Each structure stands twice: as structure tokens, then as C-alpha cells.
Amino acid sequence: MEKRGRGGNAPASQAPQPPAMAPRKERRPSMFEKEAYAQILRDRLKESSHDVQYIEPPFDDSITDIGKEWKSALAKLRFANSYRMEPLKKFQAYSVETKVQQILKESLKNVKYDEKAFSHLSLELADRILLAVKEFGYYRYKFIIKVLFIQKTGQAINIASRWIWDVTWDSWVAAKHETETYVALALVFALYCE
Numbered sequence: 028m029e030k031r032g033r034g035g036n037a038p039a040s041q042a043p044q045p046p047a048m049a050p051r052k053e054r055r056p057s058m059f060e061k062e063a064y065a066q067i068l069r070d071r072l073k074e075s076s077h078d079v080q081y082i083e084p085p086f087d088d089s090i091t092d093i094g095k096e097w098k099s100a101l102a103k104l105r106f107a108n109s110y111r112m113e114p115l116k117k118f119q120a121y122s123v124e125t126k127v128q129q130i131l132k133e134s135l136k137n138v139k140y141d142e143k144a145f146s147h148l149s150l151e152l153a154d155r156i157l158l159a160v161k162e163f164g165y166y167r168y169k170f171i172i173k174v175l176f177i178q179k180t181g182q183a184i185n186i187a188s189r190w191i192w193d194v195t196w197d198s199w200v201a202a203k204h205e206t207e208t209y210v211a212l213a214l215v216f217a218l219y220c221e
Contacts, residue, residue: 111221114196115166118217124200126159127213131204140178140208149174156213171216178209192218 134152138144153172160170177184190197196219204211 111167114168114219116164117196118165118168118198118219119163120198120200123160123163123215123217124202126163127156127200127202127215128204130155130159131202131211131213135204135206135211138206140176140206142176142178145176145209149176152211152213156215160215160217165217167220169218169220171218173212173214173216175212175214176209177212179207186212188214188216190216190218 130152134148134155138148152174156172156174157170160172173188175186188199198217200215200217202213202215204213
């Protein structure tokens with residue numbers, strides 16, 4: 028006699044169906060097999076791009092109405108890692124110091140001390156010095172530029188800076204321009220980024 032209803036077995040005419048098999052993924056080759064290891068190396072060489080540059084878009088795809096011109100203008104240029112541990116051209120402090128000294132001398136030729144004007148002038152001088160230092164072509168160096176104006180009122184002053192850096196590649200330069208009423212001091216720190 029056949030049981031029907033709750034808790035009963037399914038009728039024999041309806042055989043249970045096996046679950047649908049998902050297609051098997053291809054197994055990754057092991058790097059310990061000779062042929063597979065050679066194939067892995069070939070694939071990695073195809074994917075590597077040491078000298079190739081690409082542009083990383085600054086926006087995600089949801090913001091498409093801004094326009095392609097904005098995306099290309101604001102995109103960041105990225106370079107693949109070259110694994111270079113030393114600069115192509117080492118920072119030469121003497122040549123940078125003479126250029127910074129020349130900029131200070133030309134810019135502050137007939138300038139009198141004015142604390143309101145000097146706040147803007149220090150930023151302007153720092154930008155000019157940065158552009159001049161970048162013209163030397165020190166590849167992969169980051170530059171930090173400080174321009175200080177100190178009024179002469181008979182005081183003594185000590186200026187100190189602390190950095191953690193690589194002694195072989197990183198360096199700094201100080202240039203000074205002195206008048207009767209103030210002293211202008213420009214500090215340029217060159218840090219090599221590997």
C-alpha cells in the first residue's frame with residue numbers, strides 16, 4: 028500500500044533528480060611541473076609592462092555625464108614600477124644653490140620689509156624656486172621648499188629641521204639674501220623616491 032500525504036515517501040514513478048552539475052573550472056597549473064612552470068612564466072611576461080604607461084581615470088563609471096574631456100584632463104598619469112633603487116642623476120647641491128641664490132637676489136632687489144606682503148611673496152618665491160629646481164631634471168626626486176623672512180631687530184634666531192632620509196641620495200640646500208631690514212632664507216630639501 029502506498030502512503031500519501033505528509034511525511035510520506037515520494038511515489039516510485041517520480042525518481043529524485045540529481046542536482047545540476049556546474050561546469051568545472053579549469054585547474055590552475057602547478058608551478059612545480061616543468062611544462063606548467065614555463066607556461067606560468069610566459070603568461071607573467073605577457074602581463075608585465077615595465078616601461079608602459081597608462082592613465083587611471085579619476086572617476087568611476089557612474090559619473091559619465093561630466094564628459095570625456097574632463098576625464099582626460101583630470102586623469103592621473105601612472106608609470107609601472109621600474110625597480111630602480113638609485114637615481115639616474117644625483118642631486119647636485121652646488122648648482123641648485125647658485126640658482127636659488129640668483130632667484131633670491133633678482134626677486135628681492137629693491138624690496139623693503141613688509142610682513143603683509145611677505146606672506147604672499149614667500150609663496151611666490153617658493154613656486155619660482157620649485158620650477159627652477161625641476162628644470163635641472165632630477166628624475167624621481169621630491170622637493171620641499173621653505174622660504175623664511177626674518178626681520179632684523181637685533182635678535183638671535185635658530186632654525187632647525189628634522190628629517191628621516193637616505194644619506195646617500197637625499198640632500199638639502201640653503202640660500203640667504205640679506206638686506207638692512209630683513210634676512211630671506213630659502214631651504215630646498217631634495218628627497219629621492221624609489
